[in-house]
Amino acid sequence: MGQRMATGVQLVGKPKARLGKRLAPYLLTLPGGLWLLLFFLIPILFMASVSLQTGSLEQGFQLTWHVGRYWEVLRQYHVQFVRSLIYGSVATGITLLVAYPVAYWIAFHGGKHKTTFLFLLLLPFFVSFVIRTLAWQFILADDGLVLGTLKRWHLLPHSFHVLATSAAVISGIAYNFLPFMALPLYVAIERIDRRVVEAAHDLYAGRSQVFTRVIFPLSVPGVFAGILLTFVPAVGDYVNASILGGTKTTMIGNIVQLEFLQNFHYPVAAALSFLLMAVLLIGIFLYAKVLGTRSIQEYV
Amino acid sequence: MNDQPDPARRPIDPALLRGLTQRRYSRRDMLRFAGYGVGSAGLAAFLAACGVKGSAPKASPTKPGASPSAIDFTKYYGDGKPAGTLNFANWEDYIDVDSKGNSPSLQAFTKQTGIKVNYKTVINDNDPFLAKIIPVLQAGQDTGYDLIVITNGGGIERMIALGFLTPLDHKFLPNWEANADPKTKNPNYDPGNVYTVAWQSGFTGIGYNSKVVKTPPTSFKDLLDPTYKGKVGMFANDQDLPCPALNAMGFDIDKSTSDQWKTAADAVSKARDDGIVRKFYDQSYIDALENGDIVLTQAWSGDIFIASAPKSFGGDGFPEMKFVFPQEGPIYWHDNMAIPLHAQHPVDAITYMNYVYDPKVAAEMADFIWYVTPVPGAQSVVLNDLKDPTVANSPLIFPSAQDLLQAKQYKVFKDSAEKDEWDSVWQPVYSS
Numbered sequence: 001m002g003q004r005m006a007t008g009v010q011l012v013g014k015p016k017a018r019l020g021k022r023l024a025p026y027l028l029t030l031p032g033g034l035w036l037l038l039f040f041l042i043p044i045l046f047m048a049s050v051s052l053q054t055g056s057l058e059q060g061f062q063l064t065w066h067v068g069r070y071w072e073v074l075r076q077y078h079v080q081f082v083r084s085l086i087y088g089s090v091a092t093g094i095t096l097l098v099a100y101p102v103a104y105w106i107a108f109h110g111g112k113h114k115t116t117f118l119f120l121l122l123l124p125f126f127v128s129f130v131i132r133t134l135a136w137q138f139i140l141a142d143d144g145l146v147l148g149t150l151k152r153w154h155l156l157p158h159s160f161h162v163l164a165t166s167a168a169v170i171s172g173i174a175y176n177f178l179p180f181m182a183l184p185l186y187v188a189i190e191r192i193d194r195r196v197v198e199a200a201h202d203l204y205a206g207r208s209q210v211f212t213r214v215i216f217p218l219s220v221p222g223v224f225a226g227i228l229l230t231f232v233p234a235v236g237d238y239v240n241a242s243i244l245g246g247t248k249t250t251m252i253g254n255i256v257q258l259e260f261l262q263n264f265h266y267p268v269a270a271a272l273s274f275l276l277m278a279v280l281l282i283g284i285f286l287y288a289k290v291l292g293t294r295s296i297q298e299y300v
Numbered sequence: 301m302n303d304q305p306d307p308a309r310r311p312i313d314p315a316l317l318r319g320l321t322q323r324r325y326s327r328r329d330m331l332r333f334a335g336y337g338v339g340s341a342g343l344a345a346f347l348a349a350c351g352v353k354g355s356a357p358k359a360s361p362t363k364p365g366a367s368p369s370a371i372d373f374t375k376y377y378g379d380g381k382p383a384g385t386l387n388f389a390n391w392e393d394y395i396d397v398d399s400k401g402n403s404p405s406l407q408a409f410t411k412q413t414g415i416k417v418n419y420k421t422v423i424n425d426n427d428p429f430l431a432k433i434i435p436v437l438q439a440g441q442d443t444g445y446d447l448i449v450i451t452n453g454g455g456i457e458r459m460i461a462l463g464f465l466t467p468l469d470h471k472f473l474p475n476w477e478a479n480a481d482p483k484t485k486n487p488n489y490d491p492g493n494v495y496t497v498a499w500q501s502g503f504t505g506i507g508y509n510s511k512v513v514k515t516p517p518t519s520f521k522d523l524l525d526p527t528y529k530g531k532v533g534m535f536a537n538d539q540d541l542p543c544p545a546l547n548a549m550g551f552d553i554d555k556s557t558s559d560q561w562k563t564a565a566d567a568v569s570k571a572r573d574d575g576i577v578r579k580f581y582d583q584s585y586i587d588a589l590e591n592g593d594i595v596l597t598q599a600w601s602g603d604i605f606i607a608s609a610p611k612s613f614g615g616d617g618f619p620e621m622k623f624v625f626p627q628e629g630p631i632y633w634h635d636n637m638a639i640p641l642h643a644q645h646p647v648d649a650i651t652y653m654n655y656v657y658d659p660k661v662a663a664e665m666a667d668f669i670w671y672v673t674p675v676p677g678a679q680s681v682v683l684n685d686l687k688d689p690t691v692a693n694s695p696l697i698f699p700s701a702q703d704l705l706q707a708k709q710y711k712v713f714k715d716s717a718e719k720d721e722w723d724s725v726w727q728p729v730y731s732s
Binding site: 056057058079138141142143144148159161163164242243245246247248250254255258260261262263264 | 427428431434458461462529530537538572577578579580582584591592593716723727731732
């Protein structure tokens, strides 16, 4: 009796398992897919539709396929647009220069305290983004902790200031996005097979040659991911510009915020967001093309 | 010394207080507010429109400027009996607070009327707050607030034009009728006070650090002078920068033409490009002034009073900070109480509106808030009953008729086309 039942289950079970097997990948991607649909695809389609609407808050907005809006917003805000791309690029460059040696040192010389060092690197970032930026505002105040002291010792002219300059905004962005660069770099460098490095030494490569011809090329996936993770949010950032900036440091994120929340020009804000996204996506595709998509897949 | 108020009146960090007093959301609120987390009011409108429908009836908004006699108030106020709850949305530091963090005037209100007040300091800025509630109102739902405080010069006009405010039945407002400052009655942005009554007012003038700036400034034009190059602050909004600039150049704010706007905007842009203006600020100008980042700036009267008052008195302890009314006149603005459409407890809200126009209550609040109360009768109460001559005699809190003579109002826009043109001139100045 027991055996018959068991075989029965087996007989029925086999095709079922096959069906499950075929469905499994779809079922497994379902949560992610739904997530993308709900929180990315629908909002983005909605935003695209808003960007092509005309009207005002009072009269309501109608979809009129006003494609000219994209040209209008670009003409009106191209300065802030280009500025954001420049600030984002420079800040990303700085994070790369700062984070690479740190990640390299932790990966190769961190010894058994690697995790501790990584934790120390991340420690400041447990504090909220805005609070950290406000702290810089306090530290770098004209008569504050640093500049005030240097001015009292007559090491700096009295009119010298850091806040309210492009440099302050770029440094703020670089500081705030450092972990996004440092972590992928660390992961990539840490994964490098030490025997390859030893082999390079055995083959009479100098220290700089080992770095330029072996270590750096092997860490490129980390560099790629780090730049991607830093550059994209850096370009869209508006907190640093509004807290650390002055005149002529407005970024595109500030403009989107202004158009959305102060002027209630939803279509303008939507068009700007869309343009920014398009520019970033095109940039990333070009960038991936140059560095080779293989390296992304390798990394992922 | 004993006529000074209790030094422990403002002991709690406002930020902490805000954290402690955030509105607790009901489950229905959670659904409704879920959309905002994404930071997109438009998306919220979309979600609200297709997702979450409220139970509030879709009342047709009253046309702006409708005469009060034509309004059927029973539609809004029912039988005129309070429901016992008031959800009040206000700004930070904008009500009297005792050492325990409670508001004596709110407690007295509850005691007197039996209405429990959920007081929430959720408004940090007019437009972003309105950006949150407007999509809800567009979906025909209750915002969760029965009483809101919104500044004139854009926000309150927008709400009136959209028809998103409940008209006020003046039979509930005898105290207002009797005690309100005539200068705040019948304002240009709400003729006949159909939708609003003033909460507090203030001045946009000039603040400076008298330790550095030895000759007191007299006009907005002094901010364009290179003497304090790089140490000058201005406001970054569509009223507080343009109106004083136009006014200083002798243009009538309300009747000014777009050519005059450009003239004034060019003068400010030049000062910016010459490096005279350090930054166009939001509320953070006051920190910059106290830090020494700026020494001469556009300022709001109450902020400078708080900055200059001694710490023992509840101020920030910077006696060198001074405020001047520019000779061309300050800008006199008003924060207004209003009841959003579809509010659940409109009778409670209007009962409270009337309550704060009792001179005793107004005095109690004025003695803490330090902006301009709309109840002139409060001055003698502050002086004689509360024994606080510093506040009672300050022209920043109880301005003289002379001070008000020169005062100008924010620009009221004819239509959104005029506003857009105004923005196209001024916005590039302050968000360069």
